[in-house]
Amino acid sequence: MRPTIVIGSGDGDLCFIARYLLDQAGYETNLQPEADDTVLAVRRVSACALLIDGRLPGAISTCEALCTLRAQRQLVVVALVDPGAHGQGLAFLNAGADEVFTRPVPPTHLVRALIAPVANRRLIHGDLKMDLSARRVWRASVPLYLPRIEFAILRCFLLDPDRVFDRRTIIRNCWPNRVFVDPKTVNVHVGRLRKRLQAKGASDPIRSVRGIGYGLQAADLSEVKGGGNGV
Template sequence: MCAKVLIVEDEDALRQLLSYNLGKEGYTVASSADGDEAMMAVDEEKPDIVLLDWMLPNRSGVEICRQLRAQAETRDLPVIMLTARGEEEDRIRGLEIGADDYVTKPFSMTELVARMRAVLRRTRPTLAGDVATFADIVLDRETRRVRRAERDIHLGPTEFRLLDVLIQRPGRVFSREQLLDRVWGTDVYVEIRTVDVHVGRLRKALNKRGENDPIRTVRASGYALDETYTGG
């Protein structure tokens, strides 16, 4: 299962950067630009973890964190504060109001992802792992290995990312455009038919022994991992 993260950050460039990079890391991402919008998003999106900027329009991150901790439905929702405040007493204040961790800007994505995984391991252990499974397919993000029915599957980097996107949401149909954005990125021009080529390579690697094909082609729409696992 893939963790859903809600990013609450009013700086557009940073919010977009976080959304893009966390999406590439396998998280399902939602975002808000201000405090009022953030509280509505928590109700609507039901995130597994919140990245919460300290300084926000309308309501501060501190106020939002207090509100989350005051409500029974969100009392245990993991919160990581993002802030330019680096003073020790500010960090202590952030933790005292109920934040699970505190990351000072500027930070590296490697550090942030590590902090998120550490918090999820404590609070949502089933969502923290780097291993995803579907039927007899196992994808390990940390070792970059894929196995099917106890045999190693050798994939190129693009096929690995493609499988990673599909395995996060079995049954969901991803359009070719969505796969282009998630696998290649929004800042790279790639022809739409390239998706079909790499899906073909992924199928060939997965189905070497004639197993059922787990990738379903949805005509005029895109591709999905088939929840019924009948192939085709």
């Protein structure tokens, strides 16, 4: 499953040009014309980045609402404002935006700002580390090989380590679009992921919540011995 970038804007031209360029760069896009829906979408799809249009009513509040989420996982926020909207640009920066661009701006500049920090970053939780650009994983500094689906599942967990994901969400985030996957198949792949992460007697970092799904153990528990129970 490709990483997802949310675009909060009612500007059709901006949305569709950005969607085309991001698709070419290997990213999914989630278009949202309302501020409240933008916040929900960022949480729902575990977005790696957000492009927020200053013309969107409530755009600054949207940026502020994501501050708590950004403390839990990495999220790149890029804002776009109209010419002369210096006060709004400053408000975006104060609300936590990583970069602010003033119209007119080449769409390629926006895309570069959205994906450059994402492509080079690492996800870390306890003794687990993932390099997204190199597609490499380490457990307690020991390199591990993960097949495509297991890598995608672990990436999904690491992007939002405090969350418990139901099987359908895992399928949506980790399998190609328009491919039917039986929810029970998730159990098989999570089991395989567990075995690889527990190589050489390491503890089980995956948490199971019966009747709901899977997530990660708290970081301070991931190094404690003891396996998880299946769902």
